[in-house]
Each structure stands twice: as C-alpha cells, then as structure tokens.
Amino acid sequence: MNAPLNARLRRRPAAAEGNWPDSIHPVVRRVLQARGVAHAHDAQLGLRQLLRPQGLLGLDPAIALLRRAIEQGWSILVVGDFDCDGATGTAVAVRGLRMLGANSVDFRVPHRMRHGYGLSPALVAELQDPLPDLLITVDNGVSSIAGVAAAKARGIRVLVTDHHLPGEQLPEADAMVNPNLDGDQFPSKSLAGVGVMFYVLLALRADLRQAGYFPSGEPDLAQLLDLVALGTVADLVQLDQNNRVLVSAGLSRIRRGLCAPGIRALIDISGRQIERLTATDFAFALGPRVNAAGRLEDMSIGIRCLLTDDSHEAVELAHNLHAINAERRDLQTAMIEDEVVEQAVVPVAGQGGHGICVFDRSFHAGVVGLVASKLKERWHRPVVAFAPASEDPDDPQLRGSARSIPGFHLRDALALIDARHPGLIDKFGGHAMAAGLSMTRDRLPAFAAAFEQVAQSTLSPEQLTAELWSDGMLERADFCRPLVEQLAAMGPWGQGFPEPQFDGEFDVLEWRVVGQRHLKMQLRCVDTGVKLSSIHFGAWDGEAPPPRAHFLYQLEADDYRQRGDIQLLIRHRF
Helix, strand or coil: CCCCCCEEEEECCCCCCCCCCCCCCHHHHHHHHHCCCCCHHHHCCCHHHCCCCCCCCCHHHHHHHHHHHHHCCCEEEEECCCCHHHHHHHHHHHHHHHHCCCCEEEEECCCCCCCCCCCCHHHHHHCCCCCCCEEEEECCCCCCHHHHHHHHHCCCEEEEECCCCCCCCCCCCCEEECCCCCCCCCCCCCCCHHHHHHHHHHHHHHHHHHCCCCCCCCCCHHHHHHHHHHHHHHCCCCCCHHHHHHHHHHHHHHHCCCCCHHHHHHHHHCCCCHHHCCHHHHHHHHHHHHHHHHHHCCCHHHHHHHHCCCHHHHHHHHHHHHHHHHHHHHHHHHHHHCHHHHHHHHHHHHCCCCCEEEECCCCCCCCHHHHHHHHHHHHCCCEEEEEECCCCCCCCEEEEEEECCCCCCHHHHHHHHHHHCCCCCCEEEECCCEEEEEEEHHHHHHHHHHHHHHHHHHCCCHHHCEEEEECCCCCHHHCCHHHHHHHHHCCCCECCECCCCEEEEEEEEEEEEECCCEEEEEEEECCCCCEEEEEECCCCCCCCCCCEEEEEEEEEEECHHHCCEEEEEEEEEC
C-alpha cells in the first residue's frame, strides 16, 4: 500500500528567477523556488533566523509561574503524550527545567488503554501524596477540561503547553501557551508540542537572565535541539521556515555527535549513520521506534531512553524500543491485510464513497492510526479506523483514529458531526489531517453515515484523485552525484516542504525481485539515453514491469560497496 490506486501527475510551475550564486545548481534553484524560497538568503537556516518567543499568547503568566516554581522549590510533574512528539517534549521539559534550576522535576505519561489521551481525571486520580505543586502538560491539555479541573480540585497548579486546535471551551488552567489559541500573535502556527515547550524554556531563560540568575554563564538550551528536531519531524507538522531552522540545527548537532545517548542508541539500532542522518531518518527510523512504546506498551520506556545520560542504559532501552516496534509492524501488517478490512473498504471506495470507516474487534487501539494512514494512502479518502478501547470484551467504548487528504479538515468535520448529532461522539480533537475520537460501539453505524455525508458535501470528484507532484524532468547532465549531494544539503525536507521528485519516461532494461517485495531495475532514460540503477520498494505484484514506463522518482546516493554512484528511488509508476 505504498501508492494510491488512482493518481494523476502534476508538475510544479516554474518560478521567476531569484538572486542565486552560480554555485547553486539550476535544478536546486528550481526546486527551492517552487517551495517558496525565492532567494539564496531565504534558504539560510541558522539559529539567527529563529523566531523569538514574543507573540506567544499566555507566555507572561506561564513564565511567572515557572519562575515562582524555581524560586520556591516547587515539585513539578510533566505530563506528556504517548507519541514521539509527547515523548520528546516531555524529555525537553524535564531536561530544560533542571538546567534552569528546578530541583524537583518528574514526569508521568498516560497509558493509552487505562487513561486515554492527555491529562485525564483518571491520571490525576492516580497521583499519590505528596502531590506535585505544579503540573505541566506537554503536547496535550488544550482539550483536557475535566483533567485540569480534577488537578485544580486537588490543589495542583496547572500550566498547559500544547499545539492542538482548541475547542469552544478551554480548561481553567493557571496559564496556557498554545500558538493556535485565538488572539495568539506568534507567526508560526506549525510548532509541534516539543517546539512549544522549547520556546517556553527560551522565554524562561531570558527572564531568569534578566533577573541575574546566571552570574557564571547561562545554560545552553541548544543541547535540547536534537530532541526538538526528532519530535517536530515525527509529528508531521508543517516544516515552515521556523521549524526547518529547528530541525536543521538539531540534525547538525546530531551529525557532530552532540546528542543525547538515547538518540545515539536509536540511530545505531536502526542501522543509520550518524554523520549522514536526515529528517527522513527521523520520520521512518527513529520516530516509529519511540512511537511504538506508546502504541503497544508504556511510553515511559521511550521517555526514559531520551532522558538517560547513561550510554549503557540508553542502549538497553533502545533495544527494548526496537523489539516493541517489530511487534508493532507485525500487528499492523496483520490488521491491514485482514480480510475484514478489505471487505469493509472495497464496497465503500469502489462504489463512489467519499469517506471510509473501518472497525474490527481484533484491532489494537495503539495501531489504528497507522491503519488509517495506510488505507488513506491506498484509497485517497479520509479514513477513520476504530478499535476496542480496552481488552474487556464487555466494554462498549471504541477509540478511533482518523487521517485525511487535502481539502478535508478532519477536526472541522468532527465538530460539524458533533453539532448535527449531539451525543454521537463522546470526545474528539486533533488537526486538519489527523484526529482522534471516542464513542460507544452501538453508535458506529450512525457515525459512519454522518461521516460519509460530510465527506460527500465537502470533497469534489477531482479531490478524490491523488495528485503526485513532480519538479519536472531532468537533463542528461543532471543525473550526477553533485546534484544529489546539493539537494540533500538543502534540507531538511518533510511535511509541507516535500523532498524533490522528478518524472520521466524510461525503458526497463533489466529487473529482478529483491527482498520478496521490491523491484531492482536497470533503466534507460528515453529522452537522454542515460542508464541508471533503480529501486522500487513494495512494487512486486507477481507481474513483470512493462518494457517502458513513466516513473516518478527521487535521486539518491548509492554508496553500496563505496561505489559513490547515484540511483533512482521510484515513488510511482504511471
């Protein structure tokens, strides 16, 4: 399921030439300009380009609260989320607050099956004496109305840091920082939860500096950028200019070996090279291993891996995460290939349906988000996948995870369903492209019908066909190692700043199956005559590839046996 069943090719329009030095390859200029980078100075990603914290709504009361906590020696409890953004954000909060003088900082993370998402009354009820003086949420809290109330009822002060879209009602926290609150003036609305926490720490350090707290030198919060970069990429937020600065700085530190032992251990266990680590490695290697703990086990394993300064403990925890991720992959594969899924999906997508809802009693709540993503990619429809909320067969609760396509705002869609059908959904929250919800099993048919109705009224037939974007065709001289290396250096690439892809017609000279599912091909470009090696992952369907085909591809380095060559990474065959 690595490509949509139906897709059309679109080429990015050429932009006007900007002011570029001759050292920048013309193809690189074309690629960057198509992504809104008009001039060479706009491509600079130094920390001097980082936006300042001013403008974040609620920052002043948050800093005042944290300063009191440090001055008066309060005990602080950080409550994170059970995904990679929440884990890295929790680690940043704990490490950063300790660096800035907080003496008693600990963390808790909700268990997916026992507590549900975010700061819940169930989690607050489990807190034992002595209770923390201050509770800080990271990557959650903006929708935790009952959880914040429960904490306040027990005499605990609450600071909410989050980036999720707020609902009509906000929790009554002592302070709240979220760039997506109404009235917030911070220019970037795409900060991940870990990014919001990092900015709170930057503002706190500035406040403490002004108060004379660091007579012998202030803490270097840049030490946290490896964690900020990982969480930002793993959460699939838009890589706008500010996020690209954060990710670039984090990658630079990691490549120089300046990273937490847990990050180093995750790189090693995933078989990546630290000197050549990319944002793609965050997304497909490190992030999934951290995420797996929150999906199947306890995310505290992932947070402990990111917090430890003991390299031996980091290696042990990274091995645990690696094993959990292998279990997650097997479970995900079984769920996606299950006949129940195909029976549920094919009648909907095959007969003009606009939205997909799937459920099976055997589904695991920790993996339905990945199932929704895979089905969304395959059918190019908004998808909601449901699983039982607990292992108790008599528990009627379901947990759903939704993924969307361009043009269909998931959170707005769920809000509309909730307004039209009060009581149908118990809880929901999320973003435009990803959301979560809960309901009882008996309401599922009514929800599926309501979801389809909203999708039909929102999505046009054109939007139901996936658009795969190309940066155009390449000339003969462009198939070279210098272009590959310069494109890589212009990253980080990711969500909202997509990796360069090109297209062209190729003759298939030779092919073979590798790893049972992948096609290794020797190609010849029809227009230029250049012969190139290529790999197309997951493309083997039991039939030989056609002798000539139109491919969408990426250029990548081929250093197998130190050959220093290039190859094509095929993304789609038209």
